[in-house]
Amino acid sequence: MGALKSLKQEYAIIDSIFLQFCASHGIFSVEDFLVHDVYMLVASTEQLANSDRLKQGINQILSIIETYHQPWMNGLVLLEDREQNKHCLSTGCESFDMLLQGGLHEGHVTELVGPSSSGKTQVCFQFASNVAMKLGGVVFLDSGNSFSPTRMQQIVTHISGSAENKINGILQQAMRNIECHAVFDVYALLNVLHQQKLKLKSQTGYQVRLIIVDSISSLIAPILGGSNAHGHALMVSVGYLLKELADRHNIAVVVTNHMVGGEGGTLKPALGESWKNIPHVRLQLSQDHARNVYAVQILRHPYMASGRNANFMIP
Amino acid sequence: MAKRWINGDESAKQMLGRVLKERPLLLLPHPLHRIPLVVSNIVEIVGPSPSAKTEILLQVAVSCILPKSWNGVQYGGLEHSVLFLDLDCRLDIFRLSHCLKLRITEANRLHKITKKQKGFDVSNHIPEHQCKYDDMDLFTECMKRFSYTRCYDSFEFLAALKVLHHKLEKERNMDGSGVHVLMIDNIGAFYWINRGFSSLPQGNPNRKNFSLQSVFETVVPEIKKLLLLHPMLVLATKMVTYQVKSSYSSWVSGVASEVNIGKGTYREYMPSIWQSFVTHRILVRASDDKRKLQDRVCYLAEWLLPALNLTDEFVVGDAGILMSL
Numbered sequence A: 001m002g003a004l005k006s007l008k009q010e011y012a013i014i015d016s017i018f019l020q021f022c023a024s025h026g027i028f029s030v031e032d033f034l035v036h037d038v039y040m041l042v043a044s045t046e047q048l049a050n051s052d053r054l055k056q057g058i059n060q061i062l063s064i065i066e067t068y069h070q071p072w073m074n075g076l077v078l079l080e081d082r083e084q085n086k087h088c089l090s091t092g093c094e095s096f097d098m099l100l101q102g103g104l105h106e107g108h109v110t111e112l113v114g115p116s117s118s119g120k121t122q123v124c125f126q127f128a129s130n131v132a133m134k135l136g137g138v139v140f141l142d143s144g145n146s147f148s149p150t151r152m153q154q155i156v157t158h159i160s161g162s163a164e165n166k167i168n169g170i171l172q173q174a175m176r177n178i179e180c181h182a183v184f185d186v187y188a189l190l191n192v193l194h195q196q197k198l199k200l201k202s203q204t205g206y207q208v209r210l211i212i213v214d215s216i217s218s219l220i221a222p223i224l225g226g227s228n229a230h231g232h233a234l235m236v237s238v239g240y241l242l243k244e245l246a247d248r249h250n251i252a253v254v255v256t257n258h259m260v261g262g263e264g265g266t267l268k269p270a271l272g273e274s275w276k277n278i279p280h281v282r283l284q285l286s287q288d289h290a291r292n293v294y295a296v297q298i299l300r301h302p303y304m305a306s307g308r309n310a311n312f313m314i315p
Numbered sequence B: 001m002a003k004r005w006i007n008g009d010e011s012a013k014q015m016l017g018r019v020l021k022e023r024p025l026l027l028l029p030h031p032l033h034r035i036p037l038v039v040s041n042i043v044e045i046v047g048p049s050p051s052a053k054t055e056i057l058l059q060v061a062v063s064c065i066l067p068k069s070w071n072g073v074q075y076g077g078l079e080h081s082v083l084f085l086d087l088d089c090r091l092d093i094f095r096l097s098h099c100l101k102l103r104i105t106e107a108n109r110l111h112k113i114t115k116k117q118k119g120f121d122v123s124n125h126i127p128e129h130q131c132k133y134d135d136m137d138l139f140t141e142c143m144k145r146f147s148y149t150r151c152y153d154s155f156e157f158l159a160a161l162k163v164l165h166h167k168l169e170k171e172r173n174m175d176g177s178g179v180h181v182l183m184i185d186n187i188g189a190f191y192w193i194n195r196g197f198s199s200l201p202q203g204n205p206n207r208k209n210f211s212l213q214s215v216f217e218t219v220v221p222e223i224k225k226l227l228l229l230h231p232m233l234v235l236a237t238k239m240v241t242y243q244v245k246s247s248y249s250s251w252v253s254g255v256a257s258e259v260n261i262g263k264g265t266y267r268e269y270m271p272s273i274w275q276s277f278v279t280h281r282i283l284v285r286a287s288d289d290k291r292k293l294q295d296r297v298c299y300l301a302e303w304l305l306p307a308l309n310l311t312d313e314f315v316v317g318d319a320g321i322l323m324s325l
Helices: A016-024 A030-034 A038-045 A051-068 A075-085 A094-099 A120-134 A149-160 A164-176 A186-202 A216-223 A230-248 A272-276 B002-006 B012-022 B053-065 B093-117 B128-144 B154-175 B191-197 B212-229 B248-252 B272-277
Strands: A109-113 A137-142 A178-182 A208-214 A252-257 A259-261 A267-269 A281-288 A293-300 A309-312 B042-047 B081-086 B146-150 B180-185 B232-239 B280-286 B296-305 B312-316 B321-323
Touching (some): A016 A051, A038 A051, A094 A293, A120 A164, A216 A230, B042 B053, B053 B093, B053 B321, B081 B154, B128 B146, B212 B232, B212 B272
Parallel strands (some): A208 A252, B081 B180
Antiparallel strands (some): A259 A267, B296 B312
């Protein structure tokens, strides 16, 4: 939103007298207006000379505020939007797709939780390759230098099943669809995400289907704790930004998280209680070293019971 | 003259009739069934994550948007509109539509069975596709009663509340007055953001900062003003971090912590203006001993305000919430 001064040019009714009136109440921006009682403001204009003009100014601001929040939609419109715009992205792994009833859902933030070497990064590579080959753009935010083009090449070759000599074209196309950014702290992450937001708003041809943040916990865990609340505030801001990107631009977001010790020696996902409320879908990965098979279990899902699980292999 | 003052305005029976018409009792589905609620009650559903709080709101929403009866079939709904303010930005409409469809099908099925029992002729005079159209019409009618918006920060939340009055006025002029149910999913969603960023300097001493305190000092009066003009029941969920007081020795010895059910504590972080605004409070949480009934997690519900010393147990099934007896 912003300062009231910037509205002066667009709306004639917001003139310097109105700005002075607002300043006397400590209102300098539209946000300030939100924490004041409108009726009290209107009542306070009564004693002043040009109360009608001031009231019109207040009404103008209220109509600006009306456009500020997301519009109200009824259930039918929501359902239609979901059916038409928010598709499932196939993950390339059949058992994953069956578990999630189609794959990664656009509009959802999916969290992959698991102890070390439970396959989280490999699964992310699998998702990225499949989506880049068949469906559209992928943005990979890498916090631990784990992105490996050689490994992606292996996966793409495996998925396409083509012969050696025909692979180049497909591989080039897939790699061109992946945008990889190295982010080493939460501010860099916020920066990249804001840039993506701007690009998606302004460029019509730019289409991203999947955003992967590997791993979000290594960016956020170091700033949590301590006596102030900034760390948690940044964590929640990142969460909301991801949810907004997912919902407004019909993107599937995948983030990975590690595990820490909990009560009685069991492991629990890192980032604490406040993070639990942020992802739509939480999946726990584990590896059975003896059989070289990975397992994924649903911890939380908007419409499926938790506890459902499946096994899969990583080629 | 004096006699007129002594003769009452209306009898108790007349008063009860009038009050029940203007402020009807709302009997909500499980687990909110123990206390009859009235419009202008503010109910807070408190619990750690995950504890089926949003699921409870969705089941109440389904019961509200269904009509009492339609085409002769009893659906048992309240026929109220629902306004859902999603501060968690996490609702998936599929769950609501799925439960609604299941409820409609179930009610139709029961209707057929009772007709058969009463000896009516059940051979379908109405062709199959007509039934489907009727069901779709009903489904559409119900879904239209559910209004949804999401708020990505407290500014959007405040903006939505400030202009809600105009939206409701417009609707009232079109459809006539109806009761609404306002649902807020996770009233504590912006706690950390407001806390973390409220200490930023504002420059001018007159300016209000955006701490949780000042945001709620505006939210509560806005809701009160809305309630004066539009009768509404307000249901808000609140996420809390729930700490069960369990002694170290009990986990070391592996004894089930049956002594701690209901005796855990949770930290209240909402400002006092909100706490005193709430008229009813219910606590839900996953059952302590992590029992599973038919492979589904059990949850416990306990009314804290008014304090009933009863704990109800429930599971979340495909069609909705089922109480385990």
